[in-house]
Amino acid sequence: MTTSASKPTVHFVTIDGNRVTVDGTTIDADPSPHTAAVHHIARTYAQPLGQAVEAIASDSGGHMRLTINPDGSTGDVAPITETEARDLERTHRGTGLHVVASDDDPAPTTNPWVTTAAAGGHPAAATEVHVSPTAPRHARKSFISEGPVIQPAKQGWRGSLNRFGLRVGPGPAEKEWRQDVQLVSQHWPGPRTIAVANGKGGANKTPTTAMLSAVFARYGGAGVLAWDNNETRGTLAWRTQGSNHDNTVLDLLPRVDQLLGTGAQSAEMSYFAHHQPADKFDVLRSDQSVDGGHEVSADDVNKIHRVAARYYRMIVMDSGNNERAANWRAMIEHTDGLVVPCTNAEETAEAGARLLETLIERDEHNAALARNAVVILSQRTPGKDPNVERITANFEPLVREVVTIPYDKALQSGVIHFDALRPATQRAWLRAAASVARGLSG
Template identity: 30%
Template sequence: MTAKKNGDPEDGSLGVLDDAASVDTTGIGILGGTAQVRVTLPTEDDDDLADDGVVEGEVIGDLIVDDLTLPAAPRPVDDAPRRDEVIEAVVVDEPATAPTPEIATDDTAEEETAAALFLAKAVADRAETAAPIRASASARATTTPVQKTTPVQKETTMPEADGKPVVPAAARPAPRTDVTLTSKRLGELGESARESADLLTPDRLLDPHRVTKPEPEGGWSHLLYTLSGRRLNIGDGRRARERKALTARIAAPLAGGARFVPVLSRKGGVGKTTITALLGMALADAREDRVIAVDANPDRGTLADRVQRPQHGKSVRDLVRIRDDVRGYHDISAIVARDATRLDVLASDADPRVAEAFSDTDYRDVADVAAHYYSLVLTDTGTGIVHSVMSATLDLADQIVIVSGLSVDEARLASETLTWLETNGYAQQARDAIVVLNQSTPGTPLVRLGELEAHFATRARSVVRVPYDPQIAAGGTIVFANLLPETRKAARELAALLVEGLRAKAA
């Protein structure tokens, strides 16, 4: 390092320090009794950290050097210079009374070198003091999100640290205090995973080993249970299990509104009204909701004669008259008849002096009222399929039951009924229909039942055979509990198939 005397600047630099040729060299020029020093801190190539609000190259302070010495008191730690900032110290002329320092000559190069080394050491000490500040700034740069510039703000270039923008402390968002903590059950993915109250069934919650079994049904099972002092319970017998399983099929819930099921036949005397009564009794006996059977025969119907005849003499026409005044089920219960199975029956008009037949409009009015108070509405449509009520009956039908007798002509007419449905816009109802083969006479039928069942199985969804029963053949009131076991089982199987068909259509 070389020094020049006052007043002898050879390059016209007026004693201003030359720019450092490298990061660790400093040039000093002497003019008058003062010196101007410019120091650049060393910068690492892989560290471009800039602290909050500091712009590279900004002059942050003036340093007055008197007799080549630094200011006595250093700046606080928070104001310490960063490694990449420049300290520019300008020494001004002292007043005339101030002593003039001695200037080094060419013969005193060693003293000048020592002074420069002293100055460099002081700057290095400041850099070490600023190291904790740089570490804190680096931590903030890695955790503080970048503030986006809105359209009304002035866009500026943010300094970067480790390749990520650094946001000034004043621009950092305040911590959120409105966060609400919620707890969720393990495995819960959303609203679709929430369970409703109806899933809390006894079968799911109760320990089967601690629940007392009900008294078994069946001859041997009940005998063993009794002889063991009610300590040995092997469960129900086979027939009891089958009966309970059939009841569960009938009692299966039906979602949605009322379901309409017409019972059809093209020939009288095949037992259509009887099948309507048996089906209604089997449904009402096993289900918890309401079931009604409507006699929609345009002429005199006999459905009410097959159940307990109402003493008040009300009929379907009375319901048509008060349809606009019905306010609750009690208004309906004053018109219908109810048997022991809780089946409600709406009788047809039995007055022979009434000349006006039950019409299509009347049936729609009755159906509209019944849909508000019943889940299942069975309809005895009368003889034929082209009478005035049939159009409304088929339009509202959710499931169709077709009754056939066990003779050649009765079976052919039942098959032709399916053909008529298929060709008149009810093809799907025909394919989903249930065909009932009703034996109304005792003894072995003349036709081969296997052939009849095979034929109708190709055209309809299910085929059910109802055996002969003396109580039904007598033509009086039907008591469901007094029927033969085979008859009750056939009626219950018909009801189970009907419910399964309705549930399948709703799925």
Template identity: 30%
Template sequence: MTSGEDLMSTGEQVTESGPLADPVTVATTTIDLVVDPTPAPTHITTTDSPTASDDRPEATPAAADDRPGPRGQAADPFSLTEEELDGDRTFAFDGDAWVDEPTPVPATGWRRRVWAVTGGRINPGPTPEEQRLRERMEAIRRPFGGARTLAVVSTKGGVGKTTTTLNLGHTLASIRGDRVVALDANPDAGSLGHRVRREHGATSVDLLAEADHIFGYGDVRHFTSQAESLLEVVASDDDPLSARRMGRPEYERLLNVLRVHYNLVLADCGTGILDAATRGVVQRSDQLVVVTGPSVDSARAVSYLLAWLREHGQAELVERAVVVVNGVRQDGSPVDIDSLVDHFAAQVRAVRTVPWDEELANGAVVELDWLAPATRQAYVQLAAVVVDGLGDELAGEGGTGR
């Protein structure tokens, strides 16, 4: 037997078919692979093409096109295509499915007392009404793309239009957590700015004068007053000595500024739908909130408003609108509220009622915490149905429920 050292010393060349008289070389380079000692060492010589004596099967090239990859680059054996991922979810990880969702803690009543006395070991869960409230609050928090404008309108004074703007804004701002601002868009000295604690005397006229110098939210904040709910208000100019008249171009400019820095803008419009300023705000809005009182003359005025809007190119806006029947007394009303609701339900997307509340009757500063529980819940219902109409992706609470 010839050892590897002997092969290296004698220069004898060996291949699988036996010794060769002369080694075959390529580019004057011979590569000697020595394997010691059994089986016999092999001498490998590179060539440009297989020799006649090399009867070994050719190696099968890797299937480079089995999976998409960069041209000329082998596919990553550990990568998966989208089709493969979609086709095999056997090992998909879903840890949330392994954990039971905890039962919500009840907020009031005997259920809350049982939960408290047992230290949470016994949890009867919330009442059906509490669960509905939770669902409405989740609906209010749903995001929508970009900024939205709500126009709160009525052609009848004294029905609670400004009150609705204020408390709807309070509710949206306190639950959503993003930036919500209410603009007094009444060209005839509106009162919205007097319903919150003013932080300064700046008005919409001042904001308009500085519109070209507004570069960020902090700049706008100098012209708003913020309530405890985080709702911000831009007051109107009610100075009788002021000669500045706010018209359609001015309010459109204000809306443009506010929509850049706020997620939701509520515009408390004037009562004159024929006024160019009010028409301009309505046409720039994404949704109408139409306010009526629980009376025949108020309902008649609002019916005229809806008919006028339909006849002047705003039929789609009317169909998406929400009507608020404000100031409904719980001890009864000379007007059949159910019939009033049905009348408007045939014309708009949803109708909601808000009960009479003494805290809202004086027309002064008001916060949500001051309202009766039934009034607060009514505004939560209203806010939920309003947000439902602010994006096609939102599933609805719309309808005629009261």
């Protein structure tokens, strides 16, 4: 279409400014005839090419050059002289498209290729338009398939059939699972920080931190740090595996400048972080000593975050219960996504709701975190509990999404391992992590 020597001609005839005839086919048009012409050019030429086309419009008011995008919007509009218009037409002749349009209003009052709102008046239709692709040499369709390759089903009865040599596509549940895996597997341009916060003890902050870190690391690759931002003796150290050292955040602080230096190596973080071999993430523990008088300050959090952001693509921060503490507030300032964990114990849900209300009243950053937050409701008791549905319903107007996690004995005590969870619990945590990922900007 773009290389033929013949120039297709298209006629636009306006009737009372409401309808347009295109090659004998009548179609509805906008009140402004030029809009119908732009949309026709976009639909007929720009969309099949998958790229913008350049148009030269001429009417009684002069000539102009503009870009028409595949979605019908117009790009740059610039007036040109009659000589420039003729030169451009000769340039495009034989390789472009020539569109002729009739004009019922030969005396336009404004630029006919700018929207009515922008022009401040009712525009007239252009009498002549020359259209050519902006990059005609690259307009051909690629030989490479554009659609994704759908892998055969691996789960359920469909997966069983495929193991016998058949080729059956995934069902709805597996498609949803794959979408969630894709979400948590993505890497963002720059590190992302997730804060897991609830002012009530026993709200499931530590298991939530560990499980989100495990899902993001297992599916998205390494580079995930679970950071215990408790003032002291946070339980993340108790619920995850240790390494061959007992170092904590206080041991890292004196080495911040060294770790941020040009000669630092990524493996040096192994002196301070505790790697989880099966779940693939690292843990930065809070101070575990009863003695000592060091209180983690906002400046400490800022320094450690600079180090963490250099060595990790994702930082999941467990938090203490004091929302007034300097280290808690500093955490929130670095946060890209907020997770509010709670259980089917109603006091943990109440504490989470009050946290959200407080953040909304602080400033725009805090309010945005609250509106975009994800509530993860973990059931701490077996069996059906009506509190789960009630808490979910009450949270839904406050946050972006609420995800429930079923009761699982493997989460109740001891070191947490993703592989130790029941399949339904693993699926729920994947769903929760995907919900968090949806709120992180690209």
